[in-house]
Amino acid sequence: xxxxxxxxxxxxxxxxxxxxxxxxxxxxxxxxxxxxxxxxxxxxxxxxxxxxxxxxxxxxxxxxxxxxxxxxxxxxxxxxxxxxxxxxxxxxxxxxxxxxxxxxxxxxxxxxxxxxxxxxxxxxxxxxxxxxxxxxxxxxxxxxxxxxxxxxxxxxxxxxxxxxxxxxxxxxxxxxxxxxxxxxxxxxxxxxxxxxxxxxxxxxxxxxxxxxxxxxxxxxxxxxxxxxxxxxxxxxxxxxxxxxxxxxx
Amino acid sequence: xxxxxxxxxxxxxxxxxxxxxxxxxxxxxxxxxxxxxxxxxxxxxxxxxxxxxxxxxxxxxxxxxxxxxxxxxxxxxxxxxxxxxxxxxxxxxxxxxxxxxxxxxxxxxxxxxxxxxxxxxxxxxxxxxxxxxxxxxxxxxxxxxxxxxxxxxxxxxxxxxxxxxxxxxxxxxxxxxxxxxxxxxxxxxxxxxxxxxxxxxxxxxxxxxxxxxxxxxxxxxxxxxxxxxxxxxxxxxxxxxxxxxxxxxxxxxxxxxxxxx
Numbered sequence: 001x002x003x004x005x006x007x008x009x010x011x012x013x014x015x016x017x018x019x020x021x022x023x024x025x026x027x028x029x030x031x032x033x034x035x036x037x038x039x040x041x042x043x044x045x046x047x048x049x050x051x052x053x054x055x056x057x058x059x060x061x062x063x064x065x066x067x068x069x070x071x072x073x074x075x076x077x078x079x080x081x082x083x084x085x086x087x088x089x090x091x092x093x094x095x096x097x098x099x100x101x102x103x104x105x106x107x108x109x110x111x112x113x114x115x116x117x118x119x120x121x122x123x124x125x126x127x128x129x130x131x132x133x134x135x136x137x138x139x140x141x142x143x144x145x146x147x148x149x150x151x152x153x154x155x156x157x158x159x160x161x162x163x164x165x166x167x168x169x170x171x172x173x174x175x176x177x178x179x180x181x182x183x184x185x186x187x188x189x190x191x192x193x194x195x196x197x198x199x200x201x202x203x204x205x206x207x208x209x210x211x212x213x214x215x216x217x218x219x220x221x222x223x224x225x226x227x228x229x230x231x232x233x234x235x236x237x238x239x240x241x242x243x244x245x246x247x248x249x
Numbered sequence: 250x251x252x253x254x255x256x257x258x259x260x261x262x263x264x265x266x267x268x269x270x271x272x273x274x275x276x277x278x279x280x281x282x283x284x285x286x287x288x289x290x291x292x293x294x295x296x297x298x299x300x301x302x303x304x305x306x307x308x309x310x311x312x313x314x315x316x317x318x319x320x321x322x323x324x325x326x327x328x329x330x331x332x333x334x335x336x337x338x339x340x341x342x343x344x345x346x347x348x349x350x351x352x353x354x355x356x357x358x359x360x361x362x363x364x365x366x367x368x369x370x371x372x373x374x375x376x377x378x379x380x381x382x383x384x385x386x387x388x389x390x391x392x393x394x395x396x397x398x399x400x401x402x403x404x405x406x407x408x409x410x411x412x413x414x415x416x417x418x419x420x421x422x423x424x425x426x427x428x429x430x431x432x433x434x435x436x437x438x439x440x441x442x443x444x445x446x447x448x449x450x451x452x453x454x455x456x457x458x459x460x461x462x463x464x465x466x467x468x469x470x471x472x473x474x475x476x477x478x479x480x481x482x483x484x485x486x487x488x489x490x491x492x493x494x495x496x497x498x499x500x501x502x503x504x505x506x507x508x509x510x
Binding site for chain 2: 047050051052067068069071074076077079080081082083086087090091092093115141
């Protein structure tokens with residue numbers, strides 16, 4: 001039985017259709033990565049699963065599903081004084097021991113009394129991860145968690161995610177731009193461009209023509225400098241591809 | 250004791266400082282300074298409407314403040330709180346209020362009282378209104394404190410924790426309107442926003458946690474009321490503006506201390 005299952009969901013943001021009849025599900029313990037060009041609805045899919053945007057279609061959650069969420073580029077204004085420990089106790093008060101243990105698990109031991117605004121990019125993302133782990137989630141949702149990290153930093157971060165999955169058995173759903181990481185660390189990849197272009201194991205997706213149309217071939221994923229081919233159609237539907245895509249990374 | 254106008258002024262000022270402190274912190278954290286300004290400015294229109302329709306001024310102000318805050322809230326949801334739009338709303342509300350007041354020539358009415366407040370003219374009934382309003386606001390904010398803080402960090406983070414970010418914004422909006430309504434006679438529509446923002450801004454350099462900042466803000470706001478009243482008696486200056494000047498002085502001192510440290 002899936003932890004969360006979306007059937008045929010569509011999302012409109014103003015006049016723009018961000019998601020077009022998308023099916024999605026994730027099972028216990030799976031690592032699923034969503035890839036796609038900018039503006040392809042990756043973040044919208046995560047927000048739909050969280051219940052943060054109105055959707056047409058059906059989303060079914062397992063009973064008592066606990067979700068840990070790591071948002072994309074959370075900025076904490078300089079006017080808000082906030083220690084790491086206080087941040088971990090939002091919105092629920094946590095025993096200090098439990099908060100410290102979560103910091104250990106996320107690989108940032110001993111940062112409890114630092115100000116959130118003083119953390120480096122990598123530390124900040126790990127603190128977000130620690131907070132997401134506090135509820136012992138069944139499902140961890142991460143939205144481009146390594147934005148702003150350098151290559152070694154993001155590789156470290158993804159290794160931490162694998163450790164967390166191994167230790168806690170939670171499922172992981174993430175959006176990533178880093179295709180080389182996706183290829184090695186995921187059980188399943190979903191290639192999104194408003195609709196689901198293709199999905200399956202990393203090997204299947206990497207060789208799918210739809211994926212190659214989006215990301216080009218032979219880059220080994222490390223260089224996702226691509227030209228987006230607007231002419232590919234599948235499922236016999238004329239998709240709405242009229243949004244501009246800039247090459248990413 | 251309540252027979253002394255200075256004592257009544259102090260008690261009223263402390264009540265408003267107490268309610269303004271947590272609201273001011275939240276507004277500083279959420280970058281809502283202009284939002285507070287606009288809501289307070291709309292209160293003048295509320296005064297005019299209340300006089301025209303012979304309703305208690307408290308309810309007229311409360312009504313327009315809530316309406317303004319709702320309009321601003323729905324705007325900021327769509328546009329992410331554009332600076333320009335908020336400024337347009339804020340100044341237009343004030344201008345509209347002043348024009349509306351000018352139609353009320355048959356009513357005897359001192360506009361200055363509602364623009365700048367008259368803390369020295371506070372009577373026992375006003376004290377009751379101020380403290381009931383302050384108690385309501387404090388209760389509301391205390392109840393919603395953690396969800397509000399979480400929603401302040403990031404709406405999606407809040408939603409993932411089962412918090413309805415829009416509902417929390419509504420609580421904040423209501424509290425703000427309530428403070429504006431009970432404070433307008435005391436501190437005035439033009440200076441309410443200052444009493445919200447300045448003490449919180451002054452407290453920021455001295456704080457490491459949200460709750461720490463709240464305590465320091467409360468102390469600075471109350472000290473500004475006390476110091477401002479004392480200075481206004483000493484130098485024979487208008488009380489409301491003097492209170493804000495003391496708060497501004499506190500801001501200068503704490504910012505300087507921070508830079509030196």
